[in-house]
Amino acid sequence: MNYQLKIDDTVASLEIQALDNCSADIVSDSGNIHVTYSRISENQIYISCNGEGRNAYIHRSNGTKTIIIDGVPYYVEDVDKLTQGGNRKKAPGNTPQEVTPPMPSIVVKVMVQTGDEVAMGQGLVVVSAMKMETTLKAPYDGMVTGIHAEEGGKVMPGEILVDIKKNEDA
Numbered sequence: 001m002n003y004q005l006k007i008d009d010t011v012a013s014l015e016i017q018a019l020d021n022c023s024a025d026i027v028s029d030s031g032n033i034h035v036t037y038s039r040i041s042e043n044q045i046y047i048s049c050n051g052e053g054r055n056a057y058i059h060r061s062n063g064t065k066t067i068i069i070d071g072v073p074y075y076v077e078d079v080d081k082l083t084q085g086g087n088r089k090k091a092p093g094n095t096p097q098e099v100t101p102p103m104p105s106i107v108v109k110v111m112v113q114t115g116d117e118v119a120m121g122q123g124l125v126v127v128s129a130m131k132m133e134t135t136l137k138a139p140y141d142g143m144v145t146g147i148h149a150e151e152g153g154k155v156m157p158g159e160i161l162v163d164i165k166k167n168e169d170a
Helices: 079-085
Strands: 002-007 010-019 023-028 031-041 044-049 052-061 064-069 072-078 105-110 123-129 132-137 142-147 162-166
Antiparallel strands (some): 002 072, 031 044, 052 064, 105 123
16 A cells, blocks of 8 residues: 655655565665564554564554654654645644653653542643653543552553543533
């Protein structure tokens, strides 16, 4: 199959032929690559390109995938889906509904406790990855019903750090 992928700010044309046993051959402008892969978890795969292996972490959000290899994030979008989507302004339904880190991180600070009322956009947890801190915010108004992170703990993309019961009034 042919794909047009936007990787960061560059568009790449790829022809991908899926093979047996979790492998594929990829033909691009820069050459041919034989890829094998295996899923480690929902957000992590082990990928080998022409015999050189790496762990990759994948975070999906609003049609974009962030793929982190050796600590370097790559933002990947399907160009065909971008052009079909027309105007790409965020619709209200495109807000993430879970509090999860965008990449493997260390929890720096938990800013709420179980039972706290939170407002949409309120900071909940501060995580650090690649020497940058990110504040994970409440996706909607509600009450904190569970906290699954502790300061100094390691967390992965897809891991839900704070449970929030959505206010029905909001």
